[in-house]
Amino acid sequence: MNSIPIALTYDDVLIVPRRSGLNSRSEAVTTTRLTKKINLHIPLVSANMDTVTESQMAIALARLGGIGILHRFMTIEENIEEVKRVKRAQNFVVRDPYSIDPNKTIGQAKEFIAKCGVTGLVVANDDGRLHGILSRRDMMFAENDHALVSEIMTPRAKLIVGVPSTTFEEAKNIFAQNKIEKLPLVDEDNKIIGLITSDDIRLRIDYPLANTDEKGNLLVGASIGVKGDYIERAQELIKAGVDVLVIDIAHGHSDLMFDAIKNVRAACTDVQLIAGNIATSGAAQELCEAGVDGLKVGVGPGTICITRLVTGCGVPQLSAVMNVAATAQKYNVPVIADGGIQKSGDIVKAIGAGADTVMLGGSLAGTHESPGLIINRDGKKYKVCRGSASFAIAERRQKVGQEKKEMNEVTPEGVEAVVPYKGYLAEIVGQFIGGLKSGMSYTNSRTIGELQKNCDFVRITNAGLRESGPHDLQDVR
Ligand code: XMP
Numbered sequence: 001m002n003s004i005p006i007a008l009t010y011d012d013v014l015i016v017p018r019r020s021g022l023n024s025r026s027e028a029v030t031t032t033r034l035t036k037k038i039n040l041h042i043p044l045v046s047a048n049m050d051t052v053t054e055s056q057m058a059i060a061l062a063r064l065g066g067i068g069i070l071h072r073f074m075t076i077e078e079n080i081e082e083v084k085r086v087k088r089a090q091n092f093v094v095r096d097p098y099s100i101d102p103n104k105t106i107g108q109a110k111e112f113i114a115k116c117g118v119t120g121l122v123v124a125n126d127d128g129r130l131h132g133i134l135s136r137r138d139m140m141f142a143e144n145d146h147a148l149v150s151e152i153m154t155p156r157a158k159l160i161v162g163v164p165s166t167t168f169e170e171a172k173n174i175f176a177q178n179k180i181e182k183l184p185l186v187d188e189d190n191k192i193i194g195l196i197t198s199d200d201i202r203l204r205i206d207y208p209l210a211n212t213d214e215k216g217n218l219l220v221g222a223s224i225g226v227k228g229d230y231i232e233r234a235q236e237l238i239k240a241g242v243d244v245l246v247i248d249i250a251h252g253h254s255d256l257m258f259d260a261i262k263n264v265r266a267a268c269t270d271v272q273l274i275a276g277n278i279a280t281s282g283a284a285q286e287l288c289e290a291g292v293d294g295l296k297v298g299v300g301p302g303t304i305c306i307t308r309l310v311t312g313c314g315v316p317q318l319s320a321v322m323n324v325a326a327t328a329q330k331y332n333v334p335v336i337a338d339g340g341i342q343k344s345g346d347i348v349k350a351i352g353a354g355a356d357t358v359m360l361g362g363s364l365a366g367t368h369e370s371p372g373l374i375i376n377r378d379g380k381k382y383k384v385c386r387g388s389a390s391f392a393i394a395e396r397r398q399k400v401g402q403e404k405k406e407m408n409e410v411t412p413e414g415v416e417a418v419v420p421y422k423g424y425l426a427e428i429v430g431q432f433i434g435g436l437k438s439g440m441s442y443t444n445s446r447t448i449g450e451l452q453k454n455c456d457f458v459r460i461t462n463a464g465l466r467e468s469g470p471h472d473l474q475d476v477r
Helices: 055-064 076-089 106-116 136-140 168-178 198-206 230-240 255-267 281-289 307-311 317-330 344-352 391-399 425-442 448-453 462-468
Strands: 013-015 044-046 067-070 121-124 130-134 182-186 192-197 221-224 244-248 272-278 294-297 335-338 357-360 375-377 380-386 416-420 457-459
Touching: 013 344, 044 055, 044 425, 055 067, 055 076, 055 425, 067 076, 067 244, 076 221, 076 230, 106 121, 106 136, 121 192, 130 136, 130 182, 168 182, 168 198, 192 198, 221 230, 230 244, 230 255, 244 255, 244 294, 255 272, 255 281, 272 281, 272 335, 281 294, 281 317, 294 317, 317 335, 317 344, 344 357, 344 425, 344 448, 425 448
Parallel strands: 044 067, 044 357, 067 221, 221 244, 244 272, 272 294, 294 335, 335 357
Antiparallel strands: 013 457, 121 130, 182 192, 375 380, 380 416
């Protein structure tokens, strides 16, 4: 019995404060690595759970400096659409703007606008030359749906246009001076090369930490499995523009995982590939040697997880992160601490244990941007949060042809529950990052790299844990 090692989780420890040279937490910089090639401005990743990450969450989190990993419990077509939504949400230049023929009717234009979710269209016929713009303002009083687009649009002669090499600063000035909403870019033959919108300019100003690709589109990840259509899904997701794939299975240290890594690498050579979930140094070593670009750690710590109860297997999360990170560092592979993060202090501890980023499920499940409707119960608002290995997901997977088992053959390792509605993601992220930066200040860490090195943990007792929260108070209400 004495040879059984102790493993710890976040609440078992505290970080000993150090003398700090940071005068303000604003001096702490949270830039970090998601994979070997992808950096993030803040170390937050939203979980690939169906109650956490679809395009709305991925857009909101990428704008704030993190990244969302789309879940995969949908058809490949739906998955592609989700990636495209994120990619279209923000651009510097829209390279392939939605366009309409000048001979279509206003009724047809309205339908097209609603379908595409945009505010206006460039007007061009088959030759791709600019005829005009059909803007929000043009449409505002257009009551006759039978009128032609060419009659209502702002014609080319009245348009201010840019050239293909127009820079962000130049575009910003043109918008400011001319109070326009859209700036089409055309070449010397009047062919449409792209479109810059005032919304995109505003977004770049409003979200200075947004993580974008070289085209100015938001970064997004997507998860795949190790069976069925996963190779086709991976290829299609990459075609749609996904930046990183996460091969995500409950037990990532398995032959199935190694086969999947080999197959995905063969089919999609250049993709940034994260693999998980794991909890040991041995798994980290083998996956790093198999050539992954990131590791995801966590067997059973999640809010809705019952893996440890059902299987008896798992490793408390702080120890799991320490074990994996120590090995991953030798291979220069970044680590995501996935699951069990409830408070900002847990993020500080996870990074102090060696993680580069943290993945959040339950704590983002109740936000405005998470999928699903708000439920009202006794005057209080809730949203649903469910495990990816729950009955509910097995049913969802069955509907899209991913689950072949009968429901009575499924042994769930996750539950379905409600979590309080928490409002907008920005507020939650603001609190998490505020706490992280304060933790960086307490440990004299100006960077995430320094935080990874500067944490001296002490184990605490139940009395210490009790002392750490509010205590010996009476409820105000
Ligand atoms: P939190 O604590 O942030 O954890 O809610 C999110 C992570 O939990 C994992 N996950 C599961 N684990 N059964 C499990 O044992 C499940 O059904 C399940 N669903 C999600 C996953 O790693 C996620 O990122």
